[in-house]
Amino acid sequence: MTFAAPSRRSIGDASSHTLGLIGSIDDGDERVPWGPSYSIPEEDRNMRGFKLFGLLLIAVIGIVLSAGIHAGTLEDVKKRGKILAGVRFDVDLAAEIAGRLGVGIEYVQVTGSTRIPMLESGKIDMLIAATTHTRQRDQVIDFTIRYFTDGQKILVKKGTGIAGVADIGTKTVATVQGTTIEKKIRELAPQARILVYQEWPQAFLAAKQGLAQVVTASVLILGRFAREDANFEVIGEFLSEEPIAIGVRHDDSKWRDALNFALQDMASDGAYARIFNKWVGKDSEFNLPLRRMEVFP
Numbered sequence: 001m002t003f004a005a006p007s008r009r010s011i012g013d014a015s016s017h018t019l020g021l022i023g024s025i026d027d028g029d030e031r032v033p034w035g036p037s038y039s040i041p042e043e044d045r046n047m048r049g050f051k052l053f054g055l056l057l058i059a060v061i062g063i064v065l066s067a068g069i070h071a072g073t074l075e076d077v078k079k080r081g082k083i084l085a086g087v088r089f090d091v092d093l094a095a096e097i098a099g100r101l102g103v104g105i106e107y108v109q110v111t112g113s114t115r116i117p118m119l120e121s122g123k124i125d126m127l128i129a130a131t132t133h134t135r136q137r138d139q140v141i142d143f144t145i146r147y148f149t150d151g152q153k154i155l156v157k158k159g160t161g162i163a164g165v166a167d168i169g170t171k172t173v174a175t176v177q178g179t180t181i182e183k184k185i186r187e188l189a190p191q192a193r194i195l196v197y198q199e200w201p202q203a204f205l206a207a208k209q210g211l212a213q214v215v216t217a218s219v220l221i222l223g224r225f226a227r228e229d230a231n232f233e234v235i236g237e238f239l240s241e242e243p244i245a246i247g248v249r250h251d252d253s254k255w256r257d258a259l260n261f262a263l264q265d266m267a268s269d270g271a272y273a274r275i276f277n278k279w280v281g282k283d284s285e286f287n288l289p290l291r292r293m294e295v296f297p
Contacts, residue, residue, distance in 0.1 A: 073125050073248070073255035083125050090128045092275045093147065097128075097262045113178055116141060119247055126259065127247030130218075132180045142252065143245040144259045145294045147272070148280075150242040152181050155215040155222040155234050157207065162214065164236035168192050174203035174212035184240045185216045200225075207232070218242065223286055260296070267293040 083103055098104070115131075118124045119141055130150065133143045154173075156162045162171070168189040175182050177196035186194060195212050197203045204225045206212040215222065222234045246263075248256045266272040273290055277283040281290050 072252045074258060076122070076125075090130060090148075092279070093263075093266075093272070094128050096266055096271055096275065097259065100262050100265070101258075116247070119249060122249075125248075125255070130244050131247050132242045133245040133247075134180060137247070140250070141247045142250050142256055143247055144256055145263060146243045146245050147263050147293060148244040148276075149291060150218045150220060150244055152184055152216060152239040152242065153219050153222055153234050154236055154239070155204075155207070155217070155225055155232055156213065157231055158233050160213060162235070165189055165239060168214055171213040172211065173214040173216055174206040175216050176200055176203060180240070180242065181217055188239060204228075220280060220286060227285060263293065264295045267295055 083098065083101070115124065115127055115129070116137065119127055127141075130148070131137075131143075132150075133146065137143075154162075154165060154168075162168065165185075165188050168191075170191050170193065172193040172195055173185055173189060174195045174197065175185060176198065182194070182196060185192070192214075195203075195206055197206070200217055200221050203212070203215050203217070207215045208229065215225065216239070219234065219238075226232050226234050246259050248259065263272065266275075272293065273281070276290055280286045280288045
């Protein structure tokens, strides 16, 4: 099923766009409904065909209006008349980049398990969806410079006696499958029962309903949940540091350079600081410090 959200004004002369949310995902010939899966041993997982649901993301489609674009993805974008990118809080960053290229946008959903294959196949031109730059992912795609640093923590109901990951033991942890968050909690809490969902709100709902004693996610996600329900709190040390960058296809240096230069120009002229502070910095509920972005001389 598809749900339409209010459209935003497009950039430049491009037409408006809508947001589509799909109620299930394709897994071969089978439609996989949304819902939880449970942790089972690795060998059983392989034998029983354990499915990865992945992280809900959004794709952005734009209409390129600028001229004089270089070969590679930039030229493909011009010929096709569209630029596609996965976004999350990064929506304003994507819009700013699009505006500097003369691009209008339309939102379309992708999943964590399909986003990289879609990038590789050319169905998406860039991933700008709070995607963590990891060594494993770097083997199949390239990344721009880091534009944000996120981190993983845990959220619990107040009064549970859980003060950190060391106290989890065999308790149940809710998270989203197919993410670096899930991988890290499995490493740090190997005895825990892992309850995985496709969406972060579903993981939090599991905790509110008593199905899980712990939720683990990025501090931005957990902070929002804690403010939504004062019975919960974000606790403990950071479990990981997540370097966030834009994903692009391998051997597409001109496209990667164009994105790097756009990000660096935004850092230099204050556009990035404005967007950062609006969403996660001093003007937001998170009040995170603004880190200096790498800028080439």
